[in-house]
Amino acid sequence: MEKNFDRAVLEDLLKRRFFYIPSFEIYQGVSGFYDFGPPGCSVKQNVISTWRQHFIIEESMLEVDCAILTPEIVLKASGHTERFSDLMIYDTVTKEVFRADQLLTEILKTRLKDEKLDEQLRKEYEEIIAQADCYKEKEMHELFQKHKILSPNNNPLSEPVPFNLMFSTFIGPTGTTKAFLRPETAQGIFVNFRRLLGYAGGKVPFAVAQIGNAFRNEISPRSGLLRVREFTLAEIEHFVSPDRKQHEKFKRVAEMELTLFPQKQQLSDGKTIGMKVKDAVDQGIINNQTLAYYMARTHLFLIKLGIKPEGLRFRQHLKHEMAHYASDCWDAEILTSYGWVECVGHADRSCYDLKAHTKVSKTELSVFEQFDEPRMEKAYQAKPVMQKIGREFQKKARLISNHLKQMNSEDAENLKKNIENDGKAKIEIESEEFELAKDHVEFSLEDVKINGRNFVPGVIEPSFGIGRIIYAVFEHSFSVREDDKRRGFFRFTPAVAPVKCSILPLSSNTDFDPLIQKIQSKLTLLGISTKLDTTSTTIGKRYARTDEIGIPLAITVDFDSLNDESVTLRDRDSTKQVRGNYSDIIDSVFQIIQGSLTWEEVTKKFPAFNRPSDKD
Numbered sequence: 001m002e003k004n005f006d007r008a009v010l011e012d013l014l015k016r017r018f019f020y021i022p023s024f025e026i027y028q029g030v031s032g033f034y035d036f037g038p039p040g041c042s043v044k045q046n047v048i049s050t051w052r053q054h055f056i057i058e059e060s061m062l063e064v065d066c067a068i069l070t071p072e073i074v075l076k077a078s079g080h081t082e083r084f085s086d087l088m089i090y091d092t093v094t095k096e097v098f099r100a101d102q103l104l105t106e107i108l109k110t111r112l113k114d115e116k117l118d119e120q121l122r123k124e125y126e127e128i129i130a131q132a133d134c135y136k137e138k139e140m141h142e143l144f145q146k147h148k149i150l151s152p153n154n155n156p157l158s159e160p161v162p163f164n165l166m167f168s169t170f171i172g173p174t175g176t177t178k179a180f181l182r183p184e185t186a187q188g189i190f191v192n193f194r195r196l197l198g199y200a201g202g203k204v205p206f207a208v209a210q211i212g213n214a215f216r217n218e219i220s221p222r223s224g225l226l227r228v229r230e231f232t233l234a235e236i237e238h239f240v241s242p243d244r245k246q247h248e249k250f251k252r253v254a255e256m257e258l259t260l261f262p263q264k265q266q267l268s269d270g271k272t273i274g275m276k277v278k279d280a281v282d283q284g285i286i287n288n289q290t291l292a293y294y295m296a297r298t299h300l301f302l303i304k305l306g307i308k309p310e311g312l313r314f315r316q317h318l319k320h321e322m323a324h325y326a327s328d329c330w331d332a333e334i335l336t337s338y339g340w341v342e343c344v345g346h347a348d349r350s351c352y353d354l355k356a357h358t359k360v361s362k363t364e365l366s367v368f369e370q371f372d373e374p375r376m377e378k379a380y381q382a383k384p385v386m387q388k389i390g391r392e393f394q395k396k397a398r399l400i401s402n403h404l405k406q407m408n409s410e411d412a413e414n415l416k417k418n419i420e421n422d423g424k425a426k427i428e429i430e431s432e433e434f435e436l437a438k439d440h441v442e443f444s445l446e447d448v449k450i451n452g453r454n455f456v457p458g459v460i461e462p463s464f465g466i467g468r469i470i471y472a473v474f475e476h477s478f479s480v481r482e483d484d485k486r487r488g489f490f491r492f493t494p495a496v497a498p499v500k501c502s503i504l505p506l507s508s509n510t511d512f513d514p515l516i517q518k519i520q521s522k523l524t525l526l527g528i529s530t531k532l533d534t535t536s537t538t539i540g541k542r543y544a545r546t547d548e549i550g551i552p553l554a555i556t557v558d559f560d561s562l563n564d565e566s567v568t569l570r571d572r573d574s575t576k577q578v579r580g581n582y583s584d585i586i587d588s589v590f591q592i593i594q595g596s597l598t599w600e601e602v603t604k605k606f607p608a609f610n611r612p613s614d615k616d
């Protein structure tokens with residue numbers, strides 16, 4: 001973000017040039033939904049293809065594209081139907097609805113601006129703000145009462161109640177199968193785990209990626225693309241053995257320095273620290289190599305898109321922010337005019353999801369690891385007492401005894417513990433439950449030869465909100481010219497720019513057509529998107545127009561071009577021009593876009609060019 005950044009100027013440009021606008025505009029729109037127009041669509045596609053190249057291709061990930069509409073059972077198993085909610089509160093007079101943590105934060109932040117505020121209270125407010133989205137309804141209610149918080153219209157507020165953020169619907173005409181629009185893409189990967197494991201050769205580690213839309217019925221969507229109800233997510237689930245979270249490519253990022261905002265700093269001086277990735281792992285600040293590897297890769301990805309390093313930090317979740325099963329979480333936050341915004345979440349989700357789906361679907365979602373050499377280990381064995389089992393379960397006795405004999409050590413130990421604690425325990429065989437008592441089964445700890453082990457893999461998940469990233473890129477790439485601060489333009493990197501090269505004939509004379517066609521076909525053949533502007537406005541104004549949507553390069557064809565096929569090439573950022581043969585110029589355009597040639601180098605290859613009329 002530039003020093004004199006003016007959000008209103010940026011928003012005006014984004015709307016005027018149709019990067020994105022509120023959906024259903026002619027019907028006054030519905031908050032939380034946006035449509036991308038032509039340049040916005042290109043930027044979005046460019047961000048996604050950079051992501052695909054940077055992660056899926058460079059890291060050899062498996063990609064899936066799963067159904068969006070998800071039956072209730074899946075989201076019940078994952079815990080979303082019960083827990084995927086925010087606290088809602090409303091003005092009892094106007095009935096205006098608010099997200100309780102956001103309202104609380106906003107009001108306390110306003111109070112913090114008062115220099116005369118009591119120091120004790122200041123500390124208390126800061127602590128509340130830091131964990132505002134973690135309070136349960138009762139605690140939240142008490143805070144609203146204690147700090148006498150009213151609505152923005154100074155009216156009393158309701159008690160906070162949880163509001164589930166998933167959009168629900170029914171599948172089919174009978175209305176019996178309840179379903180939800182997915183709130184994240186990850187569950188599609190977990191439910192396909194068995195097939196993906198097979199595809200990966202039956203071994204971890206391996207990573208799966210999915211890009212697609214997710215839906216959350218946000219209580220009060222605002223701040224444009226930052227909080228919407230339908231958005232594109234790009235998620236990675238990297239499966240690992242829970243006791244081996246090293247990453248084979250860790251060395252490649254070990255020396256990189258990241259800006260970290262660890263728990264300790266958040267709770268003390270509130271300052272970030274610059275730290276080498278390897279030091280952060282060695283000192284136990286980042287839990288493991290794989291998590292740290294992805295954080296470093298995310299840093300590189302965001303920089304590639306034009307995010308300024310000084311506006312990027314990784315904030316560790318405080319203990320109470322993390323789900324109970326997560327062992328470490330870091331958000332990549334980008335500094336925008338709205339403050340620091342979480343754009344990418346990195347979470348070590350442990351084995352939670354696979355275990356949850358195993359339990360409900362009764363499908364084993366685990367990995368068998370064959371040892372190089374068989375090992376002797378102590379293992380629990382369950383031995384059926386046939387006499388007792390036969391008497392009580394009769395025809396089912398054989399089924400139960402076979403089940404007990406085949407039990408693995410972990411299950412046998414659990415059964416033993418349950419029977420010891422309660423005197424009885426239930427087991428389930430082929431969807432039928434049987435209750436076993438102490439005298440039905442005996443347990444022994446024996447030396448057994450083990451050829452391998454079964455385990456449920458842990459998962460490390462980087463989750464990218466594409467809309468938030470795009471908005472941050474807009475702010476970080478936005479600039480105004482010294483001579484006209486009301487008109488902005490984008491300094492998009494070539495990877496992000498919606499169109500890579502404009503072609504501008506100096507006049508609409510048809511004599512230019514053959515050369516323009518040659519230029520356009522060569523650029524297209526090289527996969528470079530072009531925008532031909534044959535309007536009769538001055539060339540200076542046409543440059544300004546292409547700058548506005550961030551086109552990095554412009555080729556101008558003039559009357560001299562008709563004699564020797566020479567053209568000029570203009571660089572958006574410096575506004576400098578060079579002249580050369582059209583074919584050589586296009587080769588350079590290709591190299592600049594690929595990132596293998598800089599404008600500095602171009603100015604050494606070709607003579608500089610100056611046309612006074614270009615300043616029009």
Ligand SMILES: Nc1ncnc2c1ncn2[C@@H]1O[C@H](COP(=O)(O)OP(=O)(O)OP(=O)(O)O)[C@@H](O)[C@H]1O
Pocket residue numbers: 216218225226227228229231233342343344345463464465466467468
């Ligand atoms: N309502 C939304 N609009 C746009 N992007 C979103 C929204 N909710 C989440 N995201 C994006 O999806 C990513 C992963 O989602 P995650 O569930 O971790 O977000 P979250 O922690 O619920 O976000 P928040 O706390 O801001 O609601 C986020 O880092 C963010 O970029």
